[in-house]
Amino acid sequence: MRKNAKSLFVTIIILVLLSVDPLYSQNITNTITNTMEGNSVKERFGLPTYSSEIINEYSAEDKIVLPFVYNGFIYTFSLNRKRPLWRFFIGGDLENPFVLNGKRLFFFDIYNRLYSVNLADGKLMWIRDVNDEIIGQPFIVKNKIVIATQKGNILAFSEADGKLIMQYDTEREIAGGINFYNNLMIIAFKEGLIEAYNIYTGKKVWQFANTGFISVKPVVNKGKLFFGTWDNNFYSLDVKEGKLVWVNYVGSEVSRDFLVFKNSIVLFLSGGEILSLNKQNGVIEWVKYFKGIDFDYNYFGGIDKFYVFIPELIAYDPNNGSMVFAYRERTYKLYEDMLFDMMVEGKHFIDEKEREKLLRDKYFVVNNYPILPPVKSDDLAYYVGDDSNLYVYDIKKDFFILKYKLE
Structure with missing residues (x-):
């Protein structure tokens, strides 16, 4: 009987999630929402409430906006104008607690509250309490935000207004x-x-x-x-x-x-071991071993390579484990090629001051560990290093396109 009941509940949550039966879904939505909603977050739990802090006004030029977590805040950063737009306090450095969908950013904080905000200005659209530790990254399925919790709850919220559509308890972690x-x-x-x-x-x-x-x-x-x-x-x-x-x-x-x-799976194990x-x-x-290295947030995958911070960035071939390049050598070679091309093309002479600026702002060396797992977005990987710089890496070009000092 218990097994049949659990199967029935799974059926209900999935039917509601996909809105297979709109009338039946609406009835369930009303029942659950009425029991969950009521007083505000502050009134119910005595928790602090926050709002976004505008750092730079949004512009039509801001076509690529990158969200990331740093120093207890979730930030948005315009890659086009190379500046942060706004930040929102979430209470701790959570691992990628957000998902972006068009003009909306959805994320949760350390108090296990789920937010929907406007990507352009951080304006709060809605907020919901979960009352259990949220794990993993939120999913967007059929205009609904789906999350899982540590105790085994799966919850689906309306993307538009944050109403709780269904909650199912798996009774397992x-x-x-x-x-x-x-x-x-x-x-x-x-x-x-x-x-x-x-x-x-x-x-x-x-x-x-x-x-x-x-x-x-x-x-x-x-x-x-x-x-x-x-x-x-x-x-x-x-x-x-x-x-x-x-x-x-x-x-x-x-x-x-x-x-x-494509052809292999790369595992990062204890004691600095990498196994394919x-x-x-x-x-x-x-199998490869790295003495004195403990793998945590210090690696990420590319298209046909994976990258390890030791702390210098090294690229490896997943098929045979061979080193493809060390970024220090790669960026210096690109710098030399640039100088040679300018000389051949007869462009103006670059003085020492301009060379220093190029080495600092474009052909820089990376010798820092990420403080959280690098975020992958299309052909970009980005992270905040332990030197408080935001780094953005173009995976197709195999080149860092940004180093920005955060306050």
Whole structure:
């Protein structure tokens, strides 16, 4: 009976999420919302309330706006005019607690309140309490904001006005958030269980259980679901059916985010170890060790490379583990090529002052660690370093296009 009841609740949340039956969805929305809404955040919980602080006025020139977290605030930064626009206090340095959708930015704070703000000026559109620790990055599905919590709740809010549409308690701890793939919602639980539900029918499509603890959110890529466990194993499942494709022993617990490429999967393990698996069969292809390095936020993936801060930025080939370039050498070579081209083209002579400016503002060397995981946005990766500079890296050009000192 308990199993049937849980299956029914999963069906309800997914039907509401996709708005399959508008009338039925509205009835549920009214019931849940009336019990959740009422007094303001400040009145109900005695928590401080905040608003955005304008740093620079928004302009029509601001086509590329980058959100990031720094020093307890969420910032927005205009890449076009190279200046911050506004900031909003969230109480701590949370790991990528936001999702951007058009002109709206959605994020949560350390008090587990979910916000919707105008991207241009930070104007608060709505705020909702969650009352449980939010984990993972918010998802946008069918004009709804979907979040997961530490205790196993999945909640869907209206993107337009923040009304709570549905809340479902899985009664298990969720590992790092949830995934969506085509018509499936995939939930990984810390206890080692993974379940997939059809978002149109609400029925459970498959379930996979293993004996290892899961602490890192799985990755869905090209029809496969990849995940690692604390019993030192790494798995590949067919995401449509949940069938095991392969499993391999990797010799260490998988407790850090991993990177999935076209032909390989790169794992960052304890003791400065990097290990690569063949994506098709899970066979270990190469292993590298970095003495005195502990992998945390000091790496990110590119198109056909991955990058490691040691603290100098080094690019590696995921297929064989070979070094592609050290950024210090690369940027200096580009600087020399630029000087040579200017000489050949007969352009004006660059004096010492201009050279210093070029080396400081364009051909600079990076020797700092990110304080939070780098954010990926289209062809850009960006982060705040431990020197309080915002760095923006163009992945296609393999070149830093910005270094900006934050106050």
